[in-house]
Amino acid sequence: MPRNPVYGIPANLLDTKTIDFYPRDADDEVPKKVRSYAGYADVDGPGQGGRSHLFYWFFESQTCDPNLEATDQQALIDRTPLLIWLNGGPGASSLLGLFLENGPLRIGDDAAGSVSVSADTWNQEAHVVYWDQPIGTGYSYCDTAGTYVQDEDTLALMFWEALQQFFATYPEYRNCPLYVCGESYAGKYVPAIARKIDEQNGRNAGTHLELKGIAVGNGWIKPELSVQVMIDYAYASGFLGLGQKSLLDDAYGTFKNVLEEGEKNHDVEKLKQATDLGNGLVDAVLAYGGDFDVYDVRRWDDLSMGALRAYLDSPAVRKALHADRDWQCADNSGPVATALKADNMADASPWYAELIGRGYRVLLYTGDFDSACGYRSTEEILDGIVTPQEEWRKAERRIWKQAQGNPKGFVRTLRNVTQVALPDSGHEVPAYQPQICREMLYNWLFDRPFTGQDPEPVARNILEKARKDAANETG
Structure with missing residues (x-):
């Protein structure tokens, strides 16, 4: 697996402008902007399918100086979290997250497919690597046509092997605190991969990976519950x-x-x-319900990809990213989803309980207007797996507030488990609330406070006053 710098990318479909990351010529005196690498990790499987190729795109944290060698700032690099980002689907490329949600780049809805630098990127204070997986997703593929992953254990082992190659190729990031993050169907991918890392670490297999925790937004975790909740949500919403x-x-x-x-x-x-x-x-x-947007009941259409497909299929972009296949992307349809059909409705919540019990940090967050896998299903899942249950139920549920007093979210933490509910957001929280979502993530990563108030005393006083007033009426 070679080191593949990304020097820059086209700033539109026509390739008439360029967004430079750092100079192509070593003698160029133009300052570097960010270290970025992209390419493939080559792994075996699944089964007898031959070699598979998992695509990644990495961005170093902006807290690091791209004009200094890694050895000159290794302590800073080592203490900076490294986030793995995975979109779900099944079949949704993680480049959706990069260009539409939490990455350093944004693509517009205009016909030219204009790309700009985002101020809301998660790599302001963390290294972030976006992976297209499982095979058949995004730029990732298998040498044997028609070969796809059919279960989470195979998926997780292939991904662990890909991570082994990644850290062997980029050893300067090997000691970073590692967090596996994702959304939607990645509510299955994330814990499966984290469990595999934990298992392989325990066996002293390969390079030890510094796994610290997982973060999942609007996760498809316990589908039996999510389907029931969707029916109830649609009824309560008037659909x-x-x-x-x-x-x-x-x-x-x-x-x-x-x-x-x-x-x-x-x-x-x-x-x-x-x-x-x-x-x-x-x-x-x-x-x-008239085909409302399952991911945001306030809308009739899902978030638009704009010109992203055409952009990522353009020869100039593929060359810049060292990608040698057409870009594939689907949401719970196509061959990737078909291969995972038996996995789709299976319950992954015990995996979270296992990771919590092993002491890993867990963040589950939800946009409140998602009817597919939103707040209520996450709330009830956590109620069933966090122990002691009564202690979790009594844990402070803080109103996290903006400066003017309106809620940013509702936060509950007990030891290594944090839950955040975010108002005014649909399924893809980093797209709907990019600044609040990033602040939430950094608060969690760096143990920063969720400033706000505990409403419990006020609410209890209201209830007690109402009880006394009612008693006086009857007296």
């Missing part, structure tokens, strides 16, 4: 009538029975049937 909800509730009972049978007996075919039934429920809810 369903009582008769329609009753029909969906009956269909949900059938779905739940098939899923439970599949999980109990490890029956792959039943699990695939459950996925068909679960997807059917989601589609029926949307049909009843």
